[in-house]
Amino acid sequence: MSARDRLRPPVAATAGTLLPGFADPVLDAQSAFRAVLEAMARPGRVQRLPRPPAPPAPILPAAGAVLLALVDSATPVLTDAGAEAEAWLRFHAGCPLADGPAEADFLLATGTPPPLAALRAGTDEDPQLSATLILQVQALEEGSGWRLTGPGIEREHRLRVAGAPPGFIAERTANAALFPRGVDVILCAGDRVAALPRTTRIEEG
Amino acid sequence: MSEATTEQRRGWMGVLARAGAKGILPRLEGAPPLPPHSRLRGPEIGLTMLRGRAGGDGAPFNLGEMTVTRCAVRLEDGRVGHAYLAGRDMRGAELAAVLDAALQDPERRPGLMRAVVDPLAAEQAAAREASARKAAATRVRFLTMANMR
Numbered sequence: 001m002s003a004r005d006r007l008r009p010p011v012a013a014t015a016g017t018l019l020p021g022f023a024d025p026v027l028d029a030q031s032a033f034r035a036v037l038e039a040m041a042r043p044g045r046v047q048r049l050p051r052p053p054a055p056p057a058p059i060l061p062a063a064g065a066v067l068l069a070l071v072d073s074a075t076p077v078l079t080d081a082g083a084e085a086e087a088w089l090r091f092h093a094g095c096p097l098a099d100g101p102a103e104a105d106f107l108l109a110t111g112t113p114p115p116l117a118a119l120r121a122g123t124d125e126d127p128q129l130s131a132t133l134i135l136q137v138q139a140l141e142e143g144s145g146w147r148l149t150g151p152g153i154e155r156e157h158r159l160r161v162a163g164a165p166p167g168f169i170a171e172r173t174a175n176a177a178l179f180p181r182g183v184d185v186i187l188c189a190g191d192r193v194a195a196l197p198r199t200t201r202i203e204e205g
Numbered sequence: 206m207s208e209a210t211t212e213q214r215r216g217w218m219g220v221l222a223r224a225g226a227k228g229i230l231p232r233l234e235g236a237p238p239l240p241p242h243s244r245l246r247g248p249e250i251g252l253t254m255l256r257g258r259a260g261g262d263g264a265p266f267n268l269g270e271m272t273v274t275r276c277a278v279r280l281e282d283g284r285v286g287h288a289y290l291a292g293r294d295m296r297g298a299e300l301a302a303v304l305d306a307a308l309q310d311p312e313r314r315p316g317l318m319r320a321v322v323d324p325l326a327a328e329q330a331a332a333r334e335a336s337a338r339k340a341a342a343t344r345v346r347f348l349t350m351a352n353m354r
Binding site: 018019020021025091092 | 243244245246249277279285
């Protein structure tokens, strides 16, 4: 997408179906950012977003809040959520839409996500250029399920994820082998988020 | 009445943006009531870069930044109105956005055009003409010797 397209004001393309974003754009985006920061710093700990927006279906409130807090005109987004959701994101976050998984900085998966190997993993010199996958699942619960270890975790954190795509753990293990490159994952369910940074090791348990 | 063309919409958006709250509010007294709306974004104040063109080849350059206020609203029927105003006129931006949304409704448009937009457009045209006339009165004609023969 050219720089000219990014500057185009989102007027005509979004007629009729828009929903509001954050009630208070500054404070709500800050608290959403804080929740994502906590989630990333403590992988597997579930954070609740205090005041998420009400995005168009099928975007969940938590995923909408994470996107509005993190995405801007410099970060191409790819989503499978449909035209209404894309218009909502374009209007409130001002982000360009990526053409394919390899061009996207952020991906929102409401259904089956693209394979992690197809996403941008950064380079050894610039590992921060990797993509972040925002994955919507049915439920997140601490205390049972997957056994997480790695930086940010003293012994182990247990996270139960309902509705994770099949083969996700195997893909994550392959992704972890790329370190320092690799894809970070943010899990969203309802108004709750948990993060799986590229350094976190997952064992089924 | 059918859906408004882009040209029509551009016309009333410009008139409303130039009028601001000070111009719009008195006109609303005699107008049909505005529909209820919810705010999609703003009204919020920000900066926009003004670009100019200079030199023989017309290369663009950044002239400076100006303050703008923008607002987007949504009516209950799903119509979305936008407004961008110069300056810090939050009330005016919201009014202009609501009017933009309402004016897109073919049933509301004639009444609102008659009561709000047309009089404001006439006012602005008159003001522009008055200042053009004032400026024209001070025009100096420089004549060269060749013309004075």
